[in-house]
Amino acid sequence: MLLPLAVAVVAILGGARCLASDTIAAGSAISGNRTVVSRGGNFELGFFRPSGSSSSHSYYVGIWYKKAVSQCTPVWVANRASPVTDPASCQLAVAVDGNLELADEAGKHVVWSTNVSSTSSSVVAVLLDTGNLVLRRENNDGEVLWQSSEHPSDTWLPGARLGLNKITGYAQALTSWKSSVDPAPGLFALGIDVNDTKQYNITWNGTMSFWTSGEWNGDVFTGIPEMISHHTYDFDFVSDANGSYITYSLQDPTVISRMVLDVSGQVRQMIWVPSDDEWTIIWTEPHQLCDVYAVCGAFGVCSEKSDTFCSCPVGFRPSSEMDWEVGDHSHGCRRNNPLQCELRSTNRSKVNGKDDDGDAFLLASGISLPRNSTSSPATQASSSRGCGLACLKSCNCTAYSYGSSGCVLWYGGLLNLQRLVDDTAGMDDLYIRLSAMDVPSSSSEGRRNRTIVFVSIAAAVSSILALSAIVLSMLVRMFRRRKQRRMAFIQAASEGGNLVAFEYSDVRRATDNFSEKLGGGSFGSVYKGKMPGAVGEVAVAVKKLEVTGGLLCVGDKQFRNEVRTIGVIQHVNLVRLRGFCSHGADRLLVYDHMPNGSLDKALFATRASSPALSWRARFQIALGAARGLLYLHEGCRDCIIHCDVKPENILLDGDMAPKVADFGMAKLLARDFSRVLTTVRGTIGYLAPEWISGVPITAKADVYSYGMVLLEIVSGKRNARSWTGEEEQRMSDYFPLVAARKVSGGEALVELLDERLNGDVDGRELDIACRVACWCVQDDEARRPTMEQVVQALEGVVAVDVPPIPTSLRALSESENAGFVMSSFNLMTSDSEDAGRVASS
Known part of the structure; x- marks a missing residue:
């Protein structure tokens, strides 16, 4: 009775799925299906076979x-190649x-080892909850001798370092798997640039190096x-001095x-989505798969529009069908039949029983010219036929191109071929060398007599059938392009869509050739447009940038990068950028359309034209505008200074909710710097004193401008407006000064209120708004609140003390030349509907 029970116990222990701890100590080992699990149960270490492996x-x-x-x-593999x-x-x-060693056949052969120089036997291996396997001493100091995070495979986990040890010269790098079922080191590696240790490269x-x-x-x-x-x-x-490395952590553990x-x-950032039970890609670099060097191997053709992104051109097939099925395209494509010049070099004159046809x-x-392949011009070839004959003189010449660049001969395996999806007019034609047996011909006799086959557009035109096919x-291409554009518009209009790079012709069509102008500003004019949406048409506002300076001075690539950075900034109180267009000198920004226009129209409209807010x-x-500015200052990774806060840049949606606009024109300011030097921009009447004095600008410049806007919200009038000659002598008419005096003196503030409201106001809110505004317009930026403090004050979270009268306003009221000062100020600020705008960039 005892023997069967003992056998059963041994069988249970032998088939145990994991060891009792997270540690491999002396005398214990992982073998068969036994594993160790990290203390918190996040990770497991043991033997595995890749999913989908046929072996x-x-x-x-x-x-x-x-x-x-x-x-x-x-996430890590020890014996990748063994x-x-x-x-x-x-x-x-x-x-x-x-x-720590992996040995087979009872220790006769070491397959893998940590290769640490250590004479101590009191060493243990511990699997941590971070996914890091550490080899450390068992004594109290627990000195780490080796860790898997410093020897990554293809995966970089949160908390791990990726960089260069400047003392030892050792650099950690990610190396791709050879295929989806083979963890052996592949052709691609991501690591720090040892020549410029502030950046990282992907190499082939x-x-x-094809990406940085x-x-x-x-x-x-x-x-x-x-x-x-x-x-x-x-x-x-x-x-x-010790090294350079980058690490990352998760805000949500x-x-x-x-x-x-x-x-x-491609390097891919991925998260696990439990509801979908799958990994989701967050972002990739390079963005386009076809930008990866030799991604489809020699003669392989990459296509962004195909699920099977690698294919072979006519006359070729995958060099290894099995490798292609598991994602390994490194061997590329090979010809269906070898070149005859190669066969002749091996003294063979027949192929598959056929005569040598050349x-x-x-x-x-529809295939692009190769990139990064060996080529040379053939200046003596003056025609496409002559170019082909020049290529035939060398068996190493595998293709030629002819067109606007003349004759170019290509040698060896052609790399980085790409399937073109746009109009290819004007591009040079690429002709690939094949065995004559793989080139269509009318008869075998004709195939023998011809040494070169040319597909000529001129010959096609001579045939009615060919012309019809063209x-x-x-028409099919035009239809597809229109469909793609429409889908781009739908994507831009739908909620949560990505930033779209529009064609200029599409934006011009959507705005009816920029016929309905909504307004204009210091950076350009804004036009209303309509685009097809998922349900009906969607209204958009298109800003046509028309001035030099700022974004317009940068090149196309930098412009696109900066706009993409702006496009990801989203907040309920910020106008959302849906897309952009960069077409030569034309730079367009496509925003959500705000049906109730800008705040200045709602505040300063003619009394009879619309009811007062x-x-x-x-x-x-x-409050909403303050929250939007707070997000720009504190909610983004970089502090964004708006630089032009005014009622014209606060838009109102269908529910009268405010949306701060034009923040895309501001400078991006890294958090490590508290100030940024920039040229004067903005609008007189809202400019903080530091703009004029030349002092470096901080986010407090926006606070000053916001304070001026808040005073206008209270009064319903422009702070700076046209005065008569008699009024020029009466400085008490300058509303910020009037407000500051009343707030400082504890007077009744209802007199500051827009008379159209007939005193219908919440007295507590009015008192808070006026106090906050007067604190915001203080001359000394150190005395101004932050936008976070402004929001807290308006929400009633913090109390607001009585502010002093700003020094500049007091000096203005006491000036003997008050009339001259106000007359000059008035000259700068009174200008039609957009009074107060004097902008420079």
């Missing part, structure tokens, strides 16, 4: 997610020399401006995230 005899030691993630997702066939006969254990085959992050500017890498929008992560870059260098060569060329229709192709509406507008 049932390739096993690896790795770390994968234990809980929350249902899919087996390895799989074992029988985990039951292998052991992962701490050896007598203190190293250890030599070709740009240098770290204190908050983001300049080549990845969209990092600013990902508030899920906190990135930290450190560079000192419950989120499961990882960064992976994919087999395709080589020919076939037009690679016309039909053009109620006090409730005014106070909510003031």
